[in-house]
Amino acid sequence: xxxxxxxxxxxxxxxxxxxxxxxxxxxxxxxxxxxxxxxxxxxxxxxxxxxxxxxxxxxxxxxxxxxxxxxxxxxxxxxxxxxxxxxxxxxxxxxxxxxxxxxxxxxxxxxxxxxxxxxxxxxxxxxxxxxxxxxxxxxxxxxxxxxxxxxxxxxxxxxxxxxxxxxx
Amino acid sequence: xxxxxxxxxxxxxxxxxxxxxxxxxxxxxxxxxxxxxxxxxxxxxxxxxxxxxxxxxxxxxxxxxxxxxxxxxxxxxxxxxxxxxxxxxxxxxxxxxxxxxxxxxxxxxxxxxxxxxxxxxxxxxxxxxxxxxxxxxxxxxxxxxxxxxxxxxxxxxxxxxxxxxxxxxxxxxxxxxxxxxxxxxxxxxxxxxxxxxxxxxxxxxx
Numbered sequence: 153x154x155x156x157x158x159x160x161x162x163x164x165x166x167x168x169x170x171x172x173x174x175x176x177x178x179x180x181x182x183x184x185x186x187x188x189x190x191x192x193x194x195x196x197x198x199x200x201x202x203x204x205x206x207x208x209x210x211x212x213x214x215x216x217x218x219x220x221x222x223x224x225x226x227x228x229x230x231x232x233x234x235x236x237x238x239x240x241x242x243x244x245x246x247x248x249x250x251x252x253x254x255x256x257x258x259x260x261x262x263x264x265x266x267x268x269x270x271x272x273x274x275x276x277x278x279x280x281x282x283x284x285x286x287x288x289x290x291x292x293x294x295x296x297x298x299x300x301x302x303x304x305x306x307x308x309x310x311x312x313x314x315x316x317x318x319x320x
Numbered sequence: 321x322x323x324x325x326x327x328x329x330x331x332x333x334x335x336x337x338x339x340x341x342x343x344x345x346x347x348x349x350x351x352x353x354x355x356x357x358x359x360x361x362x363x364x365x366x367x368x369x370x371x372x373x374x375x376x377x378x379x380x381x382x383x384x385x386x387x388x389x390x391x392x393x394x395x396x397x398x399x400x401x402x403x404x405x406x407x408x409x410x411x412x413x414x415x416x417x418x419x420x421x422x423x424x425x426x427x428x429x430x431x432x433x434x435x436x437x438x439x440x441x442x443x444x445x446x447x448x449x450x451x452x453x454x455x456x457x458x459x460x461x462x463x464x465x466x467x468x469x470x471x472x473x474x475x476x477x478x479x480x481x482x483x484x485x486x487x488x489x490x491x492x493x494x495x496x497x498x499x500x501x502x503x504x505x506x507x508x509x510x511x512x513x514x515x516x517x518x519x520x521x522x523x524x525x526x
Contacts, residue, residue, distance in 0.1 A: 167348040171341045176333065189347055196351030201406065202413045219413060222421055226412065229425060229506040230499075261332050268333075273510060274418070274517040282326070283333040296417025297518075304521040310326060 159203045162212065166199055170216045173284055177217065180268050180280045181224040195223045210293055217286065218294040221277050228273065267316040275309035282306050358406055365399040368392060422511045429507065433500045440493045447486055 166174075174195055182188040198219050206215055268276060281291045291302045372392040379385045408428045415421040451473060456463045463469060473479040 163348075163352055167345065167352075171344045172334065172336060175337070175340050175344050189343060192344060193347045193351050193354075196348045197355050198409055198413060200352055200355035201410055205414070222413060222415075225418075225421070225510065226409075226425060229503050229510065231506075257332070257335070261335060264329060264332055272513050272517075274514050280333075283330040285330070285334075296415075296420070297521075301518065301521045304524050305517060308517075308520065313329075 159200070162203050162206060163200055165212055166203075166216050167196070170213055173213065173217060174220050176284070177220040177224060177280055179265060180276055181228055183265075183269060191224065191227050194227065195220045198223050210290070214286070214290045214293055217281060217284065221281075221294060225273060263317060267313055270316050271309060271312055275305060275312055278302065278305040279309040279313055282309070358402055361399055361403050361406070365396065365403065368395045368399065372396070418514050419511070422507055422514070426504065426507050426511075429500050429503050433497060433504070436493050436497045436500065440490060440497065443486065443490060443493075447482075 174192060178188050178191045178195065182191050199216055202215075202219055206212075210218075268279065271279065277295060278291065281294060286294070288299045288302045288306075291306075292299045295302060295305075297305070372389075375385075375388060375392070379388070412421055412424045412428065415424050448470070451470060452463060452466055455466070455469055455473075474483060
């Protein structure tokens with residue numbers, strides 16, 4: 153049975169604390185908003201199913217990220233067509249900023265998301281987890297590789313991301 | 321890319337999106353409801369099968385019975401499909417690393433391909449066999465020349481509707497088979513990508 157609290161409590165905890173994390177992991181794999189929402193629902197269902205095996209060995213955030221990445225890989229593998237290039241919404245940045253600042257941030261974020269979506273999946277997983285603030289140890293746990301391999305993969309991902317962003 | 325640059329990108333990446341967060345809560349609630357319901361899928365399937373059998377035993381033949389039978393059939397197929405999907409999802413979630421995860425996904429996809437291929441191969445002879453059995457039953461257990469009887473059935477309204485449904489099932493199965501083959505190709509290229517990544521990491525560390 154799950155380690156800390158009931159399945160319902162743990163699910164509520166994931167729903168409230170991992171909102172951004174799961175949405176952004178889904179965004180790195182799926183540009184189409186309606187397909188992304190289906191993917192998020194699929195991830196949440198998978199988390200619900202997997203929570204019965206959660207022993208508390210890793211943090212709930214690490215656990216959720218691990219499941220989200222796996223579901224996203226399955227989603228990408230099952231995708232019948234190549235991903236459509238969908239324009240991201242114009243209100244990605246905070247509305248609290250001045251309008252010109254908002255426009256600039258929107259453009260930067262759009263470029264960043266587009267570039268991340270072009271990375272090979274092994275590197276994409278690593279850079280997204282890196283951006284989400286996971287330590288190399290946590291990333292090693294999520295990706296099932298050694299800490300050293302994670303560091304090298306992140307380094308390669310940064311280099312590839314830079315070349316994609318500069319080439320745009 | 322320097323670390324400060326990376327920090328800037330991480331901040332940009334983590335920008336909160338209020339609309340997305342609201343939508344997320346809705347999707348999470350929907351997923352929890354679905355998860356709860358599917359938790360009872362085994363019981364629901366057993367209930368549908370037992371209830372359906374009892375109904376078939378007790379009810380008299382008529383339009384209502386036919387309607388109920390179709391409903392039960394659809395419910396059984398849907399529940400079986402959902403249970404299979406959940407089993408496959410659960411089996412891939414238990415994997416520790418990406419190689420094992422991809423291997424598990426490949427096994428699931430191959431099992432699906434076998435199932436679809438089998439239905440494509442088995443459906444036409446099974447339909448013909450079922451038709452011949454039905455006709456033989458009506459004619460006292462013997463059909464001397466099945467060709468003209470099958471042709472007459474195919475030209476009847478009921479026959480044409482049935483053939484159209486079977487053709488749709490075959491077309492849908494062929495489409496599924498093509499999609500699964502594409503999925504297997506994607507998984508194979510993913511496996512190669514992970515291998516290359518590992519080799520590159522080994523090369524750099526060694």
